[in-house]
Amino acid sequence: MNETPHRYTAELAGQIEVAWQDRWQEWGTFHAPNPAGPWAEPEKVAGREKLLVLDMFPYPSGAGLHVGHPLGYIATDVFARYNRMTGKNVLHCLGYDAFGLPAEQYAVQTGQHPRKTTEENMVNMKRQLRRLGLGHDDRRTIATIDPDYYRWTQWIFLQIYNSWYDPEAEREDGGRGAARPIAELVEQFANGERPTPNGRDWVALSASEQSAILDGYRLAYTSEAPVNWCPGLGTVLSNEEVTNEGRSERGNYPVFKRNLRQWMMRITAYADRLADDLDRVDWPEKVKLMQRNWIGRSQGARVSFPVVGQDASIDVFTTRPDTLFGATFMVVAPEHPLLDSIVSQGDWPAGTKEAWTGGAATPKEAVAAYQLQASRKSEVERQTEGKDKTGVFTGAFATNPVNGEQVPVFVADYVLMGYGTGAIMAVPAQDNRDWEYATKFELPIIRTVQPAEGHPEDEAYTGDGPAINSSNDEISLDGMGVAEAKSTIIAWLEAKGFGEGTVSYKLRDWLFSRQRYWGEPFPIVFDEEGNAHAVPESMLPVSLPDVPDYSPKTFDPDDAASSPEPPLSRVPEWVEVELDLGDGRGVQKYRRETNTMPNWAGSCWYYLRYLDPANTEALVDPENEAYWMGPHATPVAGAPAGVQDPGGVDLYVGGVEHAVLHLLYARFWHKVLHDLGHLSSDEPFRKYFSQGYIQAYAYTDERGQYVPAAEVEETAGEYGGDPIYSWRGQPVNREYGKIGKSLKNVVSPDEMYEAYGADTFRVYEMGMGPLELSRPWETRAVVGSQRFLQRLWRNVVDEETGEVRVVEAPLDADTARVLHKTIDAVGRDYAALSFNTAIARLIELNNALTKLDAVPREAAEKIVLMVAPLAPHIAEELWSRLGHDETLAFAPFPKADASMLVEETVTCVVQIKGKVRDRIEVPADISEDDLREQVLALPKVVAATENGVRTVIVRAPKLVNVVPA
RNA sequence: GCGCAAGUGGUGGAAUGGCAGACACGCGGCACUUAGGAUGCCGUGCCCUCGGGCGUGCGGGUUCAAGUCCCGCCUUGCGCACCA
Incomplete structure (x- = not known):
């Protein structure tokens, strides 16, 4: 009946794919040898280059994968497989980021324990990914929820907790500033080398006093500070997890500022290095820029303005110290700590304008009312109220140090406590915000930079220009450009003791605790005085207890007054412990820390565990880390001259989406571990490639409800108009966006395996376009990739008999040339992650082979090897049928014969005035003179150059451009 | 508002300053078929008086030659957003 029983159908593809997946597993094909540690196989490492390829750490979602998820995994797999065929020792594997909010929320929805649902989800995801044929080292699969894993997460926390940042420490790269053990700081305090902050003897201080001082230095510390409290999630969040609109990134709930005692990570100590070292890694500029913006480093000056009639001064940060002479008033944030003491106690001073008082009888009342009003505003309200300037006069004046002018001090919420010093000198002439405020509150404006020609009279001028109105008895900036004026005035301020050049950052310390159940417990206990103690390494891991009630206490999302309540605090038998911490104090009563770590903790270092997952002695054997991640001999392209390579993945x-979250946190942890001597590399990710997303169309009916995208029919519009979409006969609107359940446009990889097979799916995803671009999913287009693989199959296997049909014959010259050109191009494309163009080349070669009566063995074997990284199963199957016993995973990738890359004859394009007018076949090695002569003799050229020739451009052998007179 | 990308057929996309549209989808035709939503082959940027003309968001410029380089504008996407 069936005339083509051996056709490469989805069914046959499925059989082949599963069989090869079993073989790879059985043979341990993708096990990568380590130089040291428990899996040491140094003899297999010797003499090979290494390559460490990494995917982002996935969390096992309950919804399973859709076709967008595997895009990056396929790309890294193709790259890894290609490099394996060039002889490299390639490490590629995948683990699971299984703690955290999504896993917990899914568990809450389904009413089951998070461990159970998480493990089930992992099983499902592993099945989906295995069916894709990824060449992962499956021995190295890890999960953050595994106690053997989070033991090391806790160990790293202890390393950070037991460290401080010494800005004077010399680094091996010549820079200054590094993490050092806190014990060394204690020693400095104890032997008097470093005075304690309050000047008292270290040994005379109580344990609590010592503990409080050390908290001011530790890289992980607790502090009582305003944090982002999200009642809807029942937890606090880091700045990075809060959107511009003041809502939680996950769940979009309102977020409120609350003063709470929380764990923080002193990432700000690393701000400079995190910004500077971006120059040493090969990342997209866009992502580097996002990190630089987030760190927000700006050069400027701190200037002190003495408060008139008080023994106090207001410090401001400014990036424009050159404009000091134009400072006509000051503004402090409503939360500024000095505010209460500087507000004048009596009536409004003489000259107070009505607009400054906010309608209050005294400055004290006005400021109190304004503070209250500001504190009640949520972040959301600040946003929605727009940028209307509000504020009141404090009644106080401060002295401008450059000219002795007494300027009024205002309180206004356009100045933020969280940046700089929380106070500014306002220079309306050179700052738009200050201009607005000055105009609204009738404050003087003095230009101190000459605006450019044609600049509007009624606007601030923020550009460069010569300074004006900027002199006193000692110094004059007049005539200087902005840069020179800045350095001149800073030198003067420093000499007079009025201020100093300084740097300010937008980056804040990282809030590290969460009031959730499903996360790593802190290896911290508190004694009866409330002082924190590290749990000794020997007691790790601190296991997450099984509890009957793991769901977090959540609140009305708008209930700002609610307080977090960690689920672990409801387990007294776990919280209350008696331990001997080995610190000489003997067995004591302790309370465990009941917060858990954020899910970033486990994902901050997982790539390190991949290197040595079975190691029980260390998180990674130093030799393995140095082998896989150590610095390269030469820095990445574009790095500043003379810098050391940082190493990394x-x-x-x-x-x-992780540009400023995961990628910044991981860099920070990595640098701490590097400083402490645990890692030779100084950056985690030497090269980062930002992939695009696969998106899909979604359809809404007249009521705006989403309808199943798979059931929508498309019909051509009349007279070439736009196509019309309909669902069950009713017209629907098309939208473009994310793939998701709510949009009813999910396509799962399982459906693709079923309908086409994994290889076809892989080729389609890689062939759709460049990896960095987002593109729409189109199921009906997948068939093109299937046709390609079918033709490839047919070139080797007879569809009717199943016999191999290649012939033992030499290649004809044309085929040989196409083959070698393809080898040349495809190799370069793979190395450059240009999989879409590699596929196009392979299709062209395959189509050329299809036109032959029979395919010579050499061509068949080479195209099979070249296809193997993309479509490994069909390639293995054909390779095997061609008579090879072993996997082609390590078969050498074909090499192009350079002599085959040059054509004997070339089509030369003949242009007249830059337009193509003719073509001639010429020998590839034709001389310029011969070619010029031939072209000028062509009838069309002769006709066009009746009036003579102005010039002839010859680019032998491909192009001649004749320009007539 | 500031910053960064990107604009190429009906669609996804190719093109070291040198033949614009590789490859694929879709569409049209043909073959094979009881059948085709299978498979194969051919065609497919637009206009045309079949000579050719016009074409890479718009307007200028550099060049013998521009999708590519430069200037200005428009549009879209992304990031930041009272950051002093």
Whole structure:
């Protein structure tokens, strides 16, 4: 009946794919040898280059994968497989980021324990990914929820907790500033080398006093500070997890500022290095820029303005100290700590304008009312109220140090406590915000930079120009440009003791605790005085207890007055412990820390565990870390001259959504571990590639409800108009966006395996376009990739008999040339992650082979090897049928014969005045003179150059451009 | 508002300053078929008086030659957003 029983159908593809997946597993094909540690196989490492390829750490979602998820995994797999065929020792594997909010929320929804649902989700995801044929080292699969894993997460926390940042420490790269053990700081305090902050003897201080001082230095510390409290999630969040609109990134709930005692990570100590070292890694500029913006380093000056009639001064940060002479008033944030003491106690001073008082009888009342009003505003309200300037006069004046002018001090919420010093000198002439405020409150404006020609009279001028109105008895900036004026005035301020050049950052310390159940417990206990103690390494891991009630206490999302309540605090038998911490104090009563770590903790270092997952002695054997991640001999392209290579993962592929979250946190942890001597590399991700997303169309009916995208029919519009979409006969609107359940446009990889097979799916995803671009999913287009693989199959296997049909014959010259050109191009494309163009080349070669009566063995074997990284199963199957016993995973990738890359004859394009007018076949090695002569003799050229020739451009052998007179 | 990308057929996309549209989808035709939503082959930027003309968001410029380089504008996407 069936005339083509051996056709490469989805069914046959499925059989082949599963069989090869079993073989790879059985043979341990993708096990990568380590130089040291428990899995040491130094003899297999010797003499090979290494390559460490990494995907972003996935969390096992209950919804399973959709076709967008595997895009990056396929890309890294193709790259890894290609490099394996060039002889490299390639490490590629995947683990699971299984703690955290999504896993917990899913568990809450389904009413089951998070561990159970998480493990089930991991099983499902592993099945989906295995069916894709990824060449992962499956021995190295890890999960953050595994106690053997989070033991090391806790160990790293202790390393950070037991460290401080010494800005004077010399680094091996010549820079200054590094993490050092806190014990060394204690020693400095104890032997008097470093005075304690309050000047008292270290040994005379109580344990609590010592503890409080050390908290001011530790890289992980607790502090009582305003944090982002999200009642809807029942937890606090880091700044990075809060959106511009003041809502939680996950769940979009309102977030409120609350003063709470929380764990923080002193990432600000690393601000400079995190910003500077971006120059040493190969990342997209866009992502580097996002990190630089987030760190927000700006050069400027701190200037002190003495408060008139008080023994106090207001410090401001400014990036424009050159404009000091134009400072006509000052503004402090409503939360500024000095505010209460500087507000004048009596009536409004003489000259107070009505607009400054906010309608209050005294400055004290006005400021109190304004503070209250500001404190009641949520972040959301600040946003929605727009940028209307509000504020009141404090009644106080401060002295401008450059000219002795007494300027009024205002309180206004356009100045933020969280940046700089929380106070500014206002220079309306050179700052738009200050201009607005000055105009609204009738304050003087003095230009101190000459505006450019044609600049509007009624606007601030923020550009460069010569300084004006900027002199006193000692100094004059007049005539200087902005840069020179800045350095001149800073030198003067420093000499007079009025201020100093300084740097300010937008980056804040990282809030590290969460009031959730499903996360790593802190290895911290509190004694009866409330002082924190590290749990000794020997007692790790501190296990997450099984509890009957793991769900977090959540609140009305708008209930700002609610307080977090960690689920672990409801387990007294776990919280209350008696321990001997080995610190000489013997067995004591302690209370465990009941907060848990954020899910970033486990994902901050997982790539390190991949290197040595079975190691029980260390998080990674130093030799393994140095082998896989150590610095290269030469820095990345574009790095400043003379810098050291930081090392790190050779290729990291993932979405840009983690540009300032995971990618910044991981860099910070990595640098701490580097400083403490645990890692030779100084950056985690040497090269990062930001992949695009696969999106899909979604359709809404007349009521705006989403309808199943798979059931929508498309019909051509009349007279070439736009196509019309309909669902069950009714017209629907098309939208473009994310793939998701709520949009009813999910396509799962399982459906693709079923309908086409994994290889076809892989080729389609890689062939759709460049990896960095987002593109729409189109199921009906997948068939093109299937046709390609079918033709490839047919070139080797007879569809009717199943016999191999290649012939033992030499290649004809044309085929040989196409083959070698393809080899040349495809190799370069793979190395450059240009998989879409590699596929196009392979299709062209395959189509050329299809036109032959029979395919010579050499061509068949080479195209099979070249296809193997993309479509490994069909390639293995054909390779095997061609008579090879072993996997082609390590078969050498074909090499192009350079002599085959040059054509004997070339089509030369003949242009007249830059337009193509003719073509001639010429020998590839034709001389310029011969070619010029031939072209000028062509009838069309002769006709066009009746009036003579102005010039002839010859680019032998491909192009001649004749320009007639 | 500030900053960064990107604009190429009906669609996804190719093109070291040198033949614009590789490859694929879709569409049209043909073959094979009881059948085709299978498979194969051919065609497919637009206009045309079949000579050719016009074409890479718009307007200028550099060049013998511009999708590519430069200037200005428009549009879209992304990031930041009272950051002093």
